Amino acid sequence: MSNDGCDIQPMERLSLDAAELMxxxxxxxxxxxxxxxxxxxxxxxxxxxxxIEYSRWAPVPLPETVPVRRALDITVAKPGFYDYQPHLSPPGMEWHVNFADPDLFVAYGSGLFAQDEMMCAEHPVLGSVREAVLERFASALTEEDGQPTPVLVAGAERRCRIDTSPDLAAGRPEGLYGRRFAAADLETVRRATVPIVPPTITNVLAIAAPSYGHGRYTPEEIQQILLTAFTGFLVARLESERLAGETVPVAVHTGFWGCGAFGGNRLLMTILQILAAAMAGLDALVYFTADAAGGNDFRTAVQLLRERVALEDAVPLAEVMKAVEGLGLRWGTSDGN
Incomplete structure (x- = not known):
């Protein structure tokens, strides 16, 4: 299997009218x-x-070299959280990473409200996507037998915006993110939810990060994270070309994937996503850094890349992996959400 896209096809595909789907x-x-x-x-x-265009993909082998210099050139940091604003001019295509569970959109109807569930709430058709996939294929997975199987959902309407920020006057002194959402009263939730008219369109890339590890990251864990991000970013580019009918610029919007409930290390997850973006041939990686601490973590990750990895256009993958492993980065702890 080559990485130029000529013979990479999805494991599953559905093309459905959104209204009929729901x-x-x-x-x-x-x-x-x-x-x-x-x-x-x-x-x-x-x-x-x-x-709605749904597809699920098998992992794609990692290329033998990494364009490290280009990885840094195409990465753009933005403060805050997803704003769903386009980064590219038309006809560029944009994708937003869903920080997925291995079981696709599994908690969309529950009281949980981390990044995955918030995206599903603002894009209600994603719940219907899960139900359709379960019936058609008997499972809805972003990971199977220990291997990543990224899911793409193109064409999902974003029909509302939920303000999770702390606001004492609005009845949410500690905000609504995570477990605070389920504990809030109905009126507080309604006040925080604003319809988007007309709705905007989001293309979703659902990938599952490893979870609940401990100690220093192993070489196998590092490679698995890179493989997951690379495959997801690559198939987003390939699907963009299929949907557009031509080669178009592609941007992926992401952030501290796997660093909340799953306990991932912000520096490692940032470094590996930056590298994966260039390996996959993306034109831009838009990285949301949340708050001031997140901005500092992002800058530290970029500085580590500059100091520890050769800033060249074709660095051998083995050399890059050795440098990343040599950082000795360790798992964090779950934020409980």
Whole structure:
């Protein structure tokens, strides 16, 4: 299998009218606060528009060299969290990383509200995607038998925006992120949820990071993270070309993937995503750094890359892996969300 895309095909594919998809596979929302958000996003009688393109992909072997210099050139840091604003001019295509569980969108209807579940709440058709995939393929996975199987969902409407920031006057003194969402009262959730009219369109890349490790990262863990990010970024580029009918610029929006509930190390996950973006041939990696501490972590990761890895256009993969392993980075702890 080559990495130029000529013979890389998805394991699964569905192309569905969004309204028909939601009618046939309505989301199964179990928590009252999620239901309140859904009713604002899709008030009575409303239906999502457009077409959903779902695909699931097998891992693609890593290339033998890494364009380290280009990796740094194409990476752009942005403070805050996903704003869903385009980075490229048309006809460029943009994808947003969903910090997925190995079981695709598994908690969309529950009271959980980390990055994965928040994306599903703002893009309610993603719940229907999960239900359809479960019926058609018997499982909905972003990882299988210990190997990454990234999922792409193109064409999902973002129908509302949920403000999770702390706001005492709005009844959320500690915000709504994570477990605070389920504990909030209905009116607080409704006040925080603003419909987007007309809705915008998001292309979603769902990849699962490793979770709940401890101690120093092993070479195998580092390679698995790089393989997951590389495969996800590569197939996003290939799918962009298929959907556009031509070669187009491609950007992926991401952040501290796997560094919340899963306990990943921010420096390592940043370094590996930056490298994977260039290996996959992306035109831009837009990296959301959350807050001031996140901005510092991002800059530290970039500085480590500059100091420890040759800033060349074709550094042998083995050399890059040895340098990253030599950093001795260790697992963090779960944030409990």
């Amino acid at each position: 009618r046939a596979y309505p989301p199964r929302i179990r928590h009252r606060n999620k239901l309140a958000v859904f009713e604002i996003a899709l008030p009575h009688g409303a239906e999502p528009g457009g077409r």
